Amino acid sequence: MGSFLARRVGQAGVLLLIVSIIGFSILHLAPGGPLSQFAATGDMTQEDLDRVARQMGLDRPLPVQYAEWLWRLLQGDWGVSYRDKQPVLRVIGSHLGATLELMLSSTLLAMMIGCWIGVLGAIRRYSVFDTLATVGAMIALSIPTFWFGLVVIYVFSVGLGWLPAGNRYTIGDGSWSDRLHHLIGPCIVLALVSTAVWSRYMRSSMLDVINQDYIRTARSKGIPERRILFQHAVRNALLPMITIAGLHLPTLLSGALVTETVFTWPGMGRLFLDSIGYRDYPTVMGILMFTAMLVLLGSLLADLLYGVADPRIRTA
Amino acid sequence: MTSPVGAIDGPPAKPALTSRWDSPALRRFRRHRLAVFGAVTILVLTLACIVGPFLLPFTDTFIDIRQRFAPPLSGAHVLGTDQLGRDMLARLLMAGRISLAVGFAAMAISMVIGVCVGLVAGYYGGAIGAVLMRFVDAMLCFPSIFLLLAVSAFIHPGVETIILLIAFTAWMEVARIVEAQIKALRERDFAVAAEALGASDARVMIRELLPNAIAPIVVAATLNVAHAILAESYISFLGYGIQPPTPSWGNMLDNAQGYLTSAPWLAMLPGAMITLAVTSFNFIGDGLRDALDPRTDAR
Numbered sequence: 001m002g003s004f005l006a007r008r009v010g011q012a013g014v015l016l017l018i019v020s021i022i023g024f025s026i027l028h029l030a031p032g033g034p035l036s037q038f039a040a041t042g043d044m045t046q047e048d049l050d051r052v053a054r055q056m057g058l059d060r061p062l063p064v065q066y067a068e069w070l071w072r073l074l075q076g077d078w079g080v081s082y083r084d085k086q087p088v089l090r091v092i093g094s095h096l097g098a099t100l101e102l103m104l105s106s107t108l109l110a111m112m113i114g115c116w117i118g119v120l121g122a123i124r125r126y127s128v129f130d131t132l133a134t135v136g137a138m139i140a141l142s143i144p145t146f147w148f149g150l151v152v153i154y155v156f157s158v159g160l161g162w163l164p165a166g167n168r169y170t171i172g173d174g175s176w177s178d179r180l181h182h183l184i185g186p187c188i189v190l191a192l193v194s195t196a197v198w199s200r201y202m203r204s205s206m207l208d209v210i211n212q213d214y215i216r217t218a219r220s221k222g223i224p225e226r227r228i229l230f231q232h233a234v235r236n237a238l239l240p241m242i243t244i245a246g247l248h249l250p251t252l253l254s255g256a257l258v259t260e261t262v263f264t265w266p267g268m269g270r271l272f273l274d275s276i277g278y279r280d281y282p283t284v285m286g287i288l289m290f291t292a293m294l295v296l297l298g299s300l301l302a303d304l305l306y307g308v309a310d311p312r313i314r315t316a
Numbered sequence: 317m318t319s320p321v322g323a324i325d326g327p328p329a330k331p332a333l334t335s336r337w338d339s340p341a342l343r344r345f346r347r348h349r350l351a352v353f354g355a356v357t358i359l360v361l362t363l364a365c366i367v368g369p370f371l372l373p374f375t376d377t378f379i380d381i382r383q384r385f386a387p388p389l390s391g392a393h394v395l396g397t398d399q400l401g402r403d404m405l406a407r408l409l410m411a412g413r414i415s416l417a418v419g420f421a422a423m424a425i426s427m428v429i430g431v432c433v434g435l436v437a438g439y440y441g442g443a444i445g446a447v448l449m450r451f452v453d454a455m456l457c458f459p460s461i462f463l464l465l466a467v468s469a470f471i472h473p474g475v476e477t478i479i480l481l482i483a484f485t486a487w488m489e490v491a492r493i494v495e496a497q498i499k500a501l502r503e504r505d506f507a508v509a510a511e512a513l514g515a516s517d518a519r520v521m522i523r524e525l526l527p528n529a530i531a532p533i534v535v536a537a538t539l540n541v542a543h544a545i546l547a548e549s550y551i552s553f554l555g556y557g558i559q560p561p562t563p564s565w566g567n568m569l570d571n572a573q574g575y576l577t578s579a580p581w582l583a584m585l586p587g588a589m590i591t592l593a594v595t596s597f598n599f600i601g602d603g604l605r606d607a608l609d610p611r612t613d614a615r
Contacts, residue, residue: 018454026467135350138602142594144546144566146553147587150573154584158577254461258550262573272462273554276469288466292457 004307012300019292020073024066027285073289079282083275088286092268098168099267103256106187107245110194115241117195118202119234122210133199140196145255149189149262156185166264186263190255194248201244206237239310246302249295344607351603354596361593365412374403376410376563388581396581399571404581408589411563415545416593418479418564422544425483427490427537434494435521439502449495452488460485461550468556478557482547490536497529531608535601542597549590565590 053059057068072078078088117137121130157165163185164170169178209215210233218228257269264270268287275283345351369376379400388396388404395404437448455463463485471477501507502525510524526533545565551557552566560567565586572583 014450015454015457018450019457022451022454022458026463027470138350138598139591139595142542142546142598143591144549144553144587144594146550147569147583147590150569150576150583150587154576154580158580250456250459253459254550257459257461257465258554261554273465276465276556279469284466284469288458288462291459291462292454295457295459 023289078286081283082280083278088282095268095271106190110191114195114198115202117199119206121203122206137196140192145258146262186259190259205240209233209237242302242306246299249298253291341607345603348603350599354599357596365409368409372406374406376406407563411565414564418548419541419545421479422482423540426487430487430490431494433491438495438498439521452491455488464551482544493532498525501525535605538601542594
């Protein structure tokens with residue numbers, strides 16, 4: 001387990017380095033550059049701009065700037081937001097809670113529904129239910145999240161008046177029930193794609209398991225079919241889902257950005273979009289790096305957890 | 317060289333066909349009813365978007381202030397009008413031209429990048445392969461919308477740049493698929509034989525290996541069109557994609573949220589078009605997967 005851990009962490013470290021190079025190059029090679037916010041106002045002369053560039057260290061060679069930037073990044077100094085005049089990490093931190101709340105709740109919902117659909121589909125393969133679930137999952141994966149959000153708002157907020165059309169809570173009210181009420185809409189919208197993904201993977205994982213020898217052995221021992229399926233098979237079929245959770249993280253983050261925009265949910269995705277509008281370079285860069293690091297950490301954790309849950313993986 | 321020629325496992329032999337339309341793959345595809353539905357839908361949709369605007373009495377830019385917010389199926393405008401009194405059907409078809417074109421073009425470019433990277437990484441392996449594939453891994457760490465928005469916000473958005481951007485964020489999966497295929501294929505006897513005959517690296521890669529990896533590439537290409545159309549709609553909806561007055565299915569939805577109560581068709585119609593097009597491509601991809609590789613899902 002020790003060498004597996006070390007190897008996996010080492011790989012993640014290398015990836016993090018490449019990720020940082022990609023992120024740094026993207027924002028520095030883009031036209032406009034970090035000075036665009038000053039240049040755009042028009043009341044700064046070229047001399048002023050040069051001075052600011054010198055102060056910000058933008059006149060030095062890119063590799064030097066990169067090394068310094070990475071060093072500060074690793075020390076937790078992610079720069080100061082142009083817009084809020086606050087450290088980027090603190091700005092991200094103040095929006096992270098809302099995003100995590102949304103992502104966790106929708107993942108929970110999607111896992112519960114998706115895994116059930118997958119298991120039932122695998123047990124009754126090619127039945128009407130399985131076919132509908134397969135086609136339904138494909139359609140769910142094709143619906144643009146923002147449009148589904150608009151449909152949910154149109155039906156449940158505008159039409160039926162059951163759900164609020166946006167925000168995390170009513171101003172002046174911050175009770176648990178009020179927050180929960182606001183969470184339902186965005187949670188369902190974000191969970192749609194995840195449910196489809198979970199159901200597909202759970203179905204194929206379950207199919208892999210129920211064709212294995214130990215299931216046949218259990219059958220031949222006369223164990224009731226229900227018990228075989230739900231105690232022997234489902235438990236093992238759930239194992240690969242740990243990996244799926246890690247792999248699904250980038251899609252989930254993208255979906256969260258769109259969902260937050262539609263439901264004016266004050267999370268990281270909205271912050272990212274607003275920061276782009278303000279050309280708030282440090283924040284944009286910070287969130288881009290933060291999400292990539294989150295994905296990296298997620299897949300690392302998933303791999304390690306899988307190693308703990310399934311010893312066969314460690315030696316492979 | 318003692319082994320008889322017959323023992324060398326060559327590229328999978330092509331069965332003799334009576335006619336091109338009778339190939340087993342095509343027959344399997346036709347049996348996949350959803351895939352046929354998808355193919356027909358895309359054909360009809362593409363034709364409608366190309367020909368339709370010429371046949372309509374209104375152009376997509378014709379503004380008729382007196383006819384603002386005309387609901388669908390009422391009066392002269394079949395699908396109603398928007399906040400400026402522009403004909404929705406004309407706009408949907410013109411938007412379809414852009415969205416479908418972006419989808420196909422971005423797919424083509426992303427396939428070229430992905431196939432090249434996958435070929436080189438899979439064929440040479442070693443340090444080159446490792447570096448290329450770690451780069452692919454790193455690119456996949458960035459959630460695609462974040463990456464697209466970060467770059468599109470800092471450049472002047474136009475149709476061409478949007479196509480390039482989407483392609484730039486969509487080639488990694490293809491590279492992974494091709495790399496895995498090539499890595500397995502290059503150990504096979506026919507590839508080794510071609511090398512032994514003195515064929516150049518490029519020739520082995522393109523003439524020997526690539527044709528044998530074409531099935532998963534075709535499937536990935538189909539799914540990539542669906543992905544590209546979705547990606548375009550996302551960033552256009554968020555305001556950083558195709559810029560008005562050029563309509564795209566995504567940017568038609570951009571303003572629609574404000575009129576959700578008074579004119580819901582402004583939001584519903586473009587979204588339905590996106591869903592229809594993307595679902596169709598996904599169905600086709602699924603059908604192609606079954607048709608080109610009979611082993612999948614045939615446990």
